[in-house]
Amino acid sequence: MKIIFQILLAFWLAWFWVNVEDSVTKSLRILNSNSNKPLKKKILFAFSSDEDIQVQATTLLKELQCSKEDRNMKNICSSILFHFENGLGSELHVTEGFENIVQISKKISTSKDLGGNSAQMALRAFKEGGDVYLSAIMSNHYYQNLFNESITIVPQSFLREEIQDVHIVINFDEGDVYDTIICQHTNRLYLQNDQDNMRFPGLENLEANINSIHPDLLVIGGFQLMNQKPKKEYEEIILKLEKILIAQKNNLKIHFEMGAFNDENLLYYLIDHIFPHIHSTGMNEQELQLLYNFITKGQLEQKQINTNEQLQLIVKLLQKQHLERIHFHSQTIQLICSNQDWRDIKPALHRSILVGLIQAMKSYNDNQIDQQFNNSTNLEILLEEEDLILYPNNQTLNRDHLIQTMNFCWNVNNQLKHQCCVAPVLINPHPMRTCGLGDNIGSTSLLYQLQ
Ligand SMILES: *[C@@H]1O[C@H](CO)[C@@H](O)[C@H](O)[C@H]1NC(C)=O
Ligand SMILES: *[C@@H]1O[C@H](CO)[C@@H](O)[C@H](O)[C@H]1NC(C)=O
Ligand SMILES: *[C@@H]1O[C@H](CO)[C@@H](O)[C@H](O)[C@H]1NC(C)=O
Numbered sequence: 001m002k003i004i005f006q007i008l009l010a011f012w013l014a015w016f017w018v019n020v021e022d023s024v025t026k027s028l029r030i031l032n033s034n035s036n037k038p039l040k041k042k043i044l045f046a047f048s049s050d051e052d053i054q055v056q057a058t059t060l061l062k063e064l065q066c067s068k069e070d071r072n073m074k075n076i077c078s079s080i081l082f083h084f085e086n087g088l089g090s091e092l093h094v095t096e097g098f099e100n101i102v103q104i105s106k107k108i109s110t111s112k113d114l115g116g117n118s119a120q121m122a123l124r125a126f127k128e129g130g131d132v133y134l135s136a137i138m139s140n141h142y143y144q145n146l147f148n149e150s151i152t153i154v155p156q157s158f159l160r161e162e163i164q165d166v167h168i169v170i171n172f173d174e175g176d177v178y179d180t181i182i183c184q185h186t187n188r189l190y191l192q193n194d195q196d197n198m199r200f201p202g203l204e205n206l207e208a209n210i211n212s213i214h215p216d217l218l219v220i221g222g223f224q225l226m227n228q229k230p231k232k233e234y235e236e237i238i239l240k241l242e243k244i245l246i247a248q249k250n251n252l253k254i255h256f257e258m259g260a261f262n263d264e265n266l267l268y269y270l271i272d273h274i275f276p277h278i279h280s281t282g283m284n285e286q287e288l289q290l291l292y293n294f295i296t297k298g299q300l301e302q303k304q305i306n307t308n309e310q311l312q313l314i315v316k317l318l319q320k321q322h323l324e325r326i327h328f329h330s331q332t333i334q335l336i337c338s339n340q341d342w343r344d345i346k347p348a349l350h351r352s353i354l355v356g357l358i359q360a361m362k363s364y365n366d367n368q369i370d371q372q373f374n375n376s377t378n379l380e381i382l383l384e385e386e387d388l389i390l391y392p393n394n395q396t397l398n399r400d401h402l403i404q405t406m407n408f409c410w411n412v413n414n415q416l417k418h419q420c421c422v423a424p425v426l427i428n429p430h431p432m433r434t435c436g437l438g439d440n441i442g443s444t445s446l447l448y449q450l451q
């Protein structure tokens with residue numbers, strides 16, 4: 001009896017395994033079969049670019065002679081260890097000793113690459129076939145090798161010998177151990193001490209550029225670089241931008257890319273002065289979690305929430321801020337809600353999930369246009385809920401059904417007549433890199449949805 005039971009169990013497990021394996025392969029096939037192409041639209045990206053220096057957290061911690069006793073101090077070691085242990089991604093502004101960390105990082109770095117929200121988004125839009133204008137400092141090297149000199153840098157004087165702003169990208173993987181401290185979650189921490197980006201160099205010429213280029217879409221991002229800056233330093237920049245957005249918002253679409261904000265004042269200031277003038281925004285789960293209490297109670301607080309709560313919050317944010325469009329991307333799902341001013345959601349969703357996967361499995365930026373991704377080894381679908389509850393009608397959507405179809409849409413009967421579509425995400429739990437993923441995902445869907 002016991003043996004029969006064990007045999008049955010083994011069969012059942014094998015069947016279960018094959019089935020799980022199949023659904024991933026099938027989902028990947030659906031994503032790869034997306035034959036839609038974006039329209040050739042003019043997109044202007046502003047304001048940030050930098051050179052990313054990649055390092056492994058454990059190597060850097062060792063070079064900096066950090067130990068677990070540092071956790072109770074207030075120094076660079078404690079900051080890195082805190083993010084390492086909790087698997088938190090963030091962007092820290094470091095003034096003291098930054099040059100020293102840069103020198104050490106250059107020595108131990110695994111690679112150097114183009115970074116910065118605007119530059120990453122511009123590169124993705126270029127590769128997906130957009131007519132791209134970038135208003136950020138760019139080096140001749142990346143301009144030739146990544147952009148094939150085929151985008152327009154505005155103003156031309158931003159094309160330089162090198163990009164001065166350097167970001168240290170500290171990568172950590174789930175299970176990494178340093179001085180008995182175990183990393184909980186694969187993620188990365190950025191350290192920066194930007195000079196050029198902090199001045200928002202493209203702001204000076206933004207209005208003139210819009211008037212001469214007539215872009216269909218303006219994409220702004222990189223504001224998290226101002227985390228922990230004194231209020232007066234960012235107020236002036238944000239108010240100046242606000243004026244331009246108010247004057248231009250009827251002439252083009254405006255997308256604001258969220259970032260890893262850890263400065264409440266700054267985020268509030270953006271919500272007050274920039275959010276009312278944008279059409280579209282994009283964010284990941286950490287960024288949404290930070291907005292949790294703002295949406296429900298009007299104050300900021302980081303709170304861990306599940307997929308159904310995320311769905312609900314996104315729709316609430318859409319309504320509260322009168323936005324035309326939101327793209328939410330997590331380790332589990334991608335969700336886009338948009339109104340009739342934007343093209344079909346499904347192709348945008350499928351392409352951006354695929355691009356996220358392609359980017360995660362490439363260790364560096366190159367000029368290849370990757371149409372497909374065929375390697376289903378190790379891919380997973382992390383969607384944990386049995387049923388998704390689709391706010392605001394609370395219709396239930398079965399997990400397995402969603403995985404079968406890789407897309408489900410529903411209408412939100414509000415003033416702006418939004419449609420929302422959700423799809424599960426395919427991920428490899430051991431990505432080659434995590435930085436710039438959100439930028440690539442966000443830029444892709446924008447391009448596909450521009451009409
Ligand atoms: C690079 O640009 C040139 C001319 O603008 C074009 O002929 C060529 O096909 C482009 N190469 C790639 C790889 O896109
Ligand atoms: C993926 O598979 C398709 C069809 O089988 C093939 O045309 C394509 O070249 C493959 N792509 C890669 C990156 O292997
Ligand atoms: C597929 O991915 C796995 C790990 O994710 C890797 O070990 C393997 O080499 C890849 N196969 C191909 C053909 O690239």
Ligand SMILES: *[C@@H]1O[C@H](CO)[C@@H](O)[C@H](O)[C@H]1NC(C)=O
Pocket residue numbers: 391392393394
């Ligand atoms: C959906 O659920 C939320 C709470 O999760 C509730 O506030 C709302 O009234 C529900 N909507 C409907 C139509 O039942």
